[in-house]
Amino acid sequence: MTVYAVLVTFASLWMAKQAYSWFPPEAAAEAKLLDDLFSLFTGLGTFIYLGVIGPFIYSLIFHRAEKYDLSDGPDIEGNTWLEIIWTVTPLILVVTLSFVSYRTYEKMSIRGPMELVHLHMPQMVEPAYAEPFDSTPQQEIQEAVETSPIEEIDVVAKQWAWIFHYPNQDVTSTELHLPVDRRVRFKLHSEDVLHGFYVPAFRLSQYVVPHEDIDFELTPVKIGTYRLRDSMYSGTYFAANQTDVVVQSASDYQQWLADAAAQTPTPAFNPANYEYSQVFEPGSGNTKDKVAVRGWATIPPAPPPVVNYAPKHEPESPPV
Amino acid sequence: MTNISIEAPEVVRGQPYPGAPDNWKRFFTFSTDHKVIGIQYIVTSFVFYLIGGLFAMIMRGELITPEADLVDRTVYNALFTMHGSVMLFFWTFPVLVGLGNYLVPLMIGARDMAFPRLNAVSFWMIPIAGILMMSSFLVPGGPSQSGWWAYPPVSLQNPTGNLINGQVLWILSVAISGVSSIMGAVNFVTTICRMRAPGMTWFKTPAFVWAVLAAQLIQLYGLPALTGGAVMLLLDLTIGTSFFNPEGGGNPILYQHFFWFYSHPAVYVMVLPAFGTFSEVLPVHARKPLFGYRVIAASSLIITVISSAVWVHHMFASATPSWMRMFFMVTTMLVAIPSGVKVFGWVATVWGGKIRFTTPMLFALGGISNWLFAGITGIFLGSAPIDLHVHNTYFVVGHFHYVLYGAIVMAIYAAIYHWFPKMTGRMYYEGLGKLHFVLTYIGTALIFLPMHPLGLMGMPRRVASYDPEFAYWNVVASIGGFLLGLSTLPFILNMVSSWIRGEKVGNNPWRAYGLEWLTSSPPTVENFEETPIVISGPYGYGRHQPLVEHAPNPGLTDFPESFTKQPSS
Numbered sequence: 042m043t044v045y046a047v048l049v050t051f052a053s054l055w056m057a058k059q060a061y062s063w064f065p066p067e068a069a070a071e072a073k074l075l076d077d078l079f080s081l082f083t084g085l086g087t088f089i090y091l092g093v094i095g096p097f098i099y100s101l102i103f104h105r106a107e108k109y110d111l112s113d114g115p116d117i118e119g120n121t122w123l124e125i126i127w128t129v130t131p132l133i134l135v136v137t138l139s140f141v142s143y144r145t146y147e148k149m150s151i152r153g154p155m156e157l158v159h160l161h162m163p164q165m166v167e168p169a170y171a172e173p174f175d176s177t178p179q180q181e182i183q184e185a186v187e188t189s190p191i192e193e194i195d196v197v198a199k200q201w202a203w204i205f206h207y208p209n210q211d212v213t214s215t216e217l218h219l220p221v222d223r224r225v226r227f228k229l230h231s232e233d234v235l236h237g238f239y240v241p242a243f244r245l246s247q248y249v250v251p252h253e254d255i256d257f258e259l260t261p262v263k264i265g266t267y268r269l270r271d272s273m274y275s276g277t278y279f280a281a282n283q284t285d286v287v288v289q290s291a292s293d294y295q296q297w298l299a300d301a302a303a304q305t306p307t308p309a310f311n312p313a314n315y316e317y318s319q320v321f322e323p324g325s326g327n328t329k330d331k332v333a334v335r336g337w338a339t340i341p342p343a344p345p346p347v348v349n350y351a352p353k354h355e356p357e358s359p360p361v
Numbered sequence: 362m363t364n365i366s367i368e369a370p371e372v373v374r375g376q377p378y379p380g381a382p383d384n385w386k387r388f389f390t391f392s393t394d395h396k397v398i399g400i401q402y403i404v405t406s407f408v409f410y411l412i413g414g415l416f417a418m419i420m421r422g423e424l425i426t427p428e429a430d431l432v433d434r435t436v437y438n439a440l441f442t443m444h445g446s447v448m449l450f451f452w453t454f455p456v457l458v459g460l461g462n463y464l465v466p467l468m469i470g471a472r473d474m475a476f477p478r479l480n481a482v483s484f485w486m487i488p489i490a491g492i493l494m495m496s497s498f499l500v501p502g503g504p505s506q507s508g509w510w511a512y513p514p515v516s517l518q519n520p521t522g523n524l525i526n527g528q529v530l531w532i533l534s535v536a537i538s539g540v541s542s543i544m545g546a547v548n549f550v551t552t553i554c555r556m557r558a559p560g561m562t563w564f565k566t567p568a569f570v571w572a573v574l575a576a577q578l579i580q581l582y583g584l585p586a587l588t589g590g591a592v593m594l595l596l597d598l599t600i601g602t603s604f605f606n607p608e609g610g611g612n613p614i615l616y617q618h619f620f621w622f623y624s625h626p627a628v629y630v631m632v633l634p635a636f637g638t639f640s641e642v643l644p645v646h647a648r649k650p651l652f653g654y655r656v657i658a659a660s661s662l663i664i665t666v667i668s669s670a671v672w673v674h675h676m677f678a679s680a681t682p683s684w685m686r687m688f689f690m691v692t693t694m695l696v697a698i699p700s701g702v703k704v705f706g707w708v709a710t711v712w713g714g715k716i717r718f719t720t721p722m723l724f725a726l727g728g729i730s731n732w733l734f735a736g737i738t739g740i741f742l743g744s745a746p747i748d749l750h751v752h753n754t755y756f757v758v759g760h761f762h763y764v765l766y767g768a769i770v771m772a773i774y775a776a777i778y779h780w781f782p783k784m785t786g787r788m789y790y791e792g793l794g795k796l797h798f799v800l801t802y803i804g805t806a807l808i809f810l811p812m813h814p815l816g817l818m819g820m821p822r823r824v825a826s827y828d829p830e831f832a833y834w835n836v837v838a839s840i841g842g843f844l845l846g847l848s849t850l851p852f853i854l855n856m857v858s859s860w861i862r863g864e865k866v867g868n869n870p871w872r873a874y875g876l877e878w879l880t881s882s883p884p885t886v887e888n889f890e891e892t893p894i895v896i897s898g899p900y901g902y903g904r905h906q907p908l909v910e911h912a913p914n915p916g917l918t919d920f921p922e923s924f925t926k927q928p929s930s
Contacts, residue, residue, distance in 0.1 A: 063814055063817045063818070064817055064818070065818060065819055074746070075746055075747065075749075075750055078744065078746055078747060079741070079747055079750075082740065082741050082744065082747065086737040086738075086740065086741070089737060090733060090734065090737055093704060093705070093708060093733055094730060094733060096708055096712065097708045097711065097726075097729070097730070100708070100711045100712045100713065100714065100716070101711065101716060101726065104647075104711065104712065104713055104714050104715070104716055105715070105716045105717070105718070106648065106715035106716060106717050110715060111872070112648070112715065113648040113649070113715065113902040113903035114647060114648045114649040114713060114714040114715045114902065114903055115649065115713055115903055116649075116650060116902065116903030116904045117649065117650065117652065117709075117713070118650050118652070118653075118654065119652055119653040119654070119655070119656070120652075120653075120709075123709070124653050124656050124702070124705075127701065127702065127705040128656075128698060128701075128702055131697055131698045131701045132698055135691075135694035135695060135697050135698065135740070136691075136694075138694060138740065138744065139690055139691045139694050139744075142690060142744040142745060142746055142747070143687055143690070143745075145746045146683070146686065146687070146745050146746045149746060151749075233514065234514040234515045234518070234613075235512060235514070235515070235613060237678065237752075237753055237821075239753075239819070239821070241750070241818065241819025242819075244749070244750040245749050245750065246678045246749055246750065246752055246753070247678055247749075248678055248679045250607075250613065250614065250679075251514060251607040251613070252607045268819070268828065270819065270821050271821070272678070272752065272753040272754070272821050273512075273678075273753060274507075274508050274512070274515065274753075274822075274823045275515060276438075276506070276507075276515050276518065277434050277435055277438060277506070278434060279438075279823060279824065280429070280434070280821075280823075280824035280825050280826045280827065281826070283828075316434075320433075334431065334432040334433060334436050335433050335436075336432065336433035336434065336435030336436035336437075336439070336503065337435045337436075337439070337501075337502050337503035337506075337520075338435070338501075338502055338503075338520040338521055339434075339435055339520055340518050340520045
């Protein structure tokens, strides 16, 4: 039993370590916080799983009835102390996990739909990034807030496109560009149905609700190109409602803004419009040839967004 | 004592009413016999299970490549909508109601449900609602494409402009199903509270009955919210009200509250009877009392209470303020405690037992191991920060299907195999049963485990196409899906052939300890010729104490000698 407990402990620690490798790159300070939390949950979850399944399998192997043995097993109804222990232990565990989760959520300071707060809880109305920090991701969030003003970006989601508006430069784009190591505040807005603003590399998602502006904050910390996906089912071309997120150095970001501001707004390539035109325009049949089973009518996609900047042709990660 | 098996007279075998056919035709009548209705529920829902499974296999066929190349996006959207709806409203709920219908009166020593005609009406609404939902394939715009949760505003978008469209038929169908379930819940709660045999106190009532009671109480408090929400959605869709339509000032998040207020507890409506099944099957096939029976029984009701305050964890990524995220995070995690108590009790039940790996036992053991995994990933999802990453990804799909298929469907199979001899008087073929289990268990792991890494990598659910980075795990999942489809074949073959020509067994082939095993197999019309008087609690393995005061069906003696208290001479 002791040997098994030791093995389970080591297996749990190993799994907790492995958990970091199951995610996309940690491209935001919040992602690091989430990965630490997930690792803790994985370690404890493994410990519980193996701790329960081990005795279970042991009894299945070693407590089988002999072939012609029709007698009953021992008449054991229960054990009060054992039942108390296995009620109190999970209680302590879930209260602890709730507390740790709460702390992590607080450290993320992602804001959210503040205008919907119905109870007067001032400490939760404002983000917690002004509080003292005790870990690297929090330091990154803190420094991002202190070293430069928060970058504000308006996000519009619609069926089926993402449009990003940079109010200070009055630039619009269908590709999201962000400065590294700087706090970013999005104002999320939907023109039609529910959408989900979701960047897996940032580990964060937030519904975008029609006729509501929802503030949402994060701090990109790793230069690279990532994927923004619509996480909330939004109708026919939901799967194609994706775009790239480009995290750049401060100088590259400023350069990109300047270049984009100099461009005349033009209709951007839009996968949903493209597919719709292929399927529903009389005389065309390209998509029909590719798909084995044709379906039913759909509402037409919104017109292609007119923006300063869009990938010239098909996006780098082609729509699928 | 000499064991002499006396068959019940043919004339009373499951006959619904005088003059009614005493053969397979009685299952097509408006029977008021709870046993006939139970089998009607089970068989009807199994037909829908095959339909829903077919939809799932087409979806897995679509997802075997990254591109949307097998079916058009609108077809895919309709398929996942109908798959979820059919599997929940016309398979899992009704089949469990069917099992409850068949077993509860027998287990508590009653002659029927409290309201037999209401019971029959409840059942017949199910095929009507199911056919209505299926008929949406025939309307011009096709079936609903807004997912089984029908979130507005997507569910309010009507591309055809017709008054009769897939979404309207979907809402009507769900509403009829909901009304049927509410009527069923009234019947179950009344039956369990009022019709238990003399001497059957609450803590002499089988854990399955406790579980059914707890589940049906959830139906009573939760379903009116969903049904009300569905009616409001129907009004928005058809006559232009704006309860949920933001264009008219409505709030789509309000619908989510209505929907999840019921639809999360609904998981417990399904999983509690599954828990009850585990609690019944394990003691019989391990030959031991259910460990911690009282705590396991009471934990069902505790789950009912806690589950009424967890619904917002489905809305952590929705427009939900922080305080609500934190409050519901704690309540969600608290459900782990009564659930965990049950798991520990089951492990302790098999510990030191005399275990036989019969097919129902295998399904129960497999279901418990899957539930353990699903419960732990459920804790992950209860944590708001983790949920903000995996919400609406395949991680949720994997978790959810581990609950629904890995635990609940496994429990349903365990129950069907376990009580098959009681229902038919014949034994199933053990070899086919074990083949069914092996295919099901492996298929479940192959299809649903890969969904967890897919979700962590960031693959959203409900997509007809995906980025190539997700291809590997999707291929594995699709293979698992086809294997699960294949696994139903030995089950169907087993059930049909065993029912027709399986080996005839006595009334209690498992030597099980419960009132339902005190009557003939299949049971007589009124279950018990004399009302049993219960004198001890359930699961008396190893105790050699009688369960009832006297044999409720005199003449039926092929159960253990200690089953009934012998009259003193």
